[in-house]
Amino acid sequence: MDDARFRALHALRVKGMTSATVAAAVVAAPEDEIAAALDDLGGEGLVRHRSGGRIEGWSLTKDGKAAHAELVVDSVDDDGRAALEQAYQAFLPLNGDFKAVCHAWQTRGDDDAPNDHTDASYDDDVIARLAEVDGRAGAILDGVGAAVDRMSGYRPRLSAALDRVRAGERSAFTAPMKDSYHDIWMELHQDLILSLGRTRDAADEG
Structure with a gap:
């Protein structure tokens, strides 16, 4: 998994439900890269987007949490x-x-x-x-x-x-x-x- 995709997962694991703008700030990454990564991860069922209610934003799915748990161990040297x-x-x-x-x-x-x-x-x-x-x-x-x-x-x-x-x-x-x-x-x-x-x-x- 490339760095932007991992950072997107990691931001949601840290923050919970949030927007691409805030997720990018959490992991110090360009917003356009995080937004694109979230769209890709959504297509794979690792994140989901909620809209139309009082609270809107991206969050991890169960599979997304499992993927993050596997990746975070090796995310730093x-x-x-x-x-x-x-x-x-x-x-x-x-x-x-x-x-x-x-x-x-x-x-x-x-x-x-x-x-x-x-x-x-x-x-x-x-x-x-x-x-x-x-x-x-x-x-x-x-x-x-x-x-x-x-x-x-x-x-x-x-x-x-x-x-x-x-x-x-x-x-x-x-x-x-x-x-x-x-x-x-x-x-x-x-x-x-x-x-x-x-x-x-x-x-x-x-």
């Missing part, structure tokens, strides 16, 4: 696997810090009352904490992105989400299905686990 393992081990402690920042964004006070975002000073402090986590993540992602090209999209995507948060777009922090920082972070975590052939365990919960 030894150097790439070493870079993925190094990134994963560095990611785990940072993941716990990120979860704490998300908790602080969504709640506040000893009683974990919902954050109504009326205190700009409080929110600014939490955004500063997110920026600190982002800076630490950057060093991890620069290394693995250089070794495994399909991972190179996470750094600019996270940076763009942080810029949106700084510009006042609150949903860009943790809102689901908004290409938020949290959405992209979860995709990165899933990608590392899948690419290394791991299963999620207690260490992944942070």
Whole structure:
């Protein structure tokens, strides 16, 4: 299977149902190549497209999931696997810090009352904490992105989400299905686990 076709499968395995545009961003590939690959894979019954409803997009079929499981093991060389393992081990402690920042964004006070975002000073402090986590993540992602090209999209995507948060777009922090920082972070975590052939365990919960 050629690289574009594998990347298309991998993007859907990481993201779930999504568009060709987003799938291409997940695996750092040209959109036209991913769109063409999805069309081909659809003809082979490995992916399917849903339209006309509230949620539209491409997703893997059962056969597509099986095909991806066979291909992902050999999708990187030894150097790439070493870079993925190094990134994963560095990611785990940072993941716990990120979860704490998300908790602080969504709640506040000893009683974990919902954050109504009326205190700009409080929110600014939490955004500063997110920026600190982002800076630490950057060093991890620069290394693995250089070794495994399909991972190179996470750094600019996270940076763009942080810029949106700084510009006042609150949903860009943790809102689901908004290409938020949290959405992209979860995709990165899933990608590392899948690419290394791991299963999620207690260490992944942070």
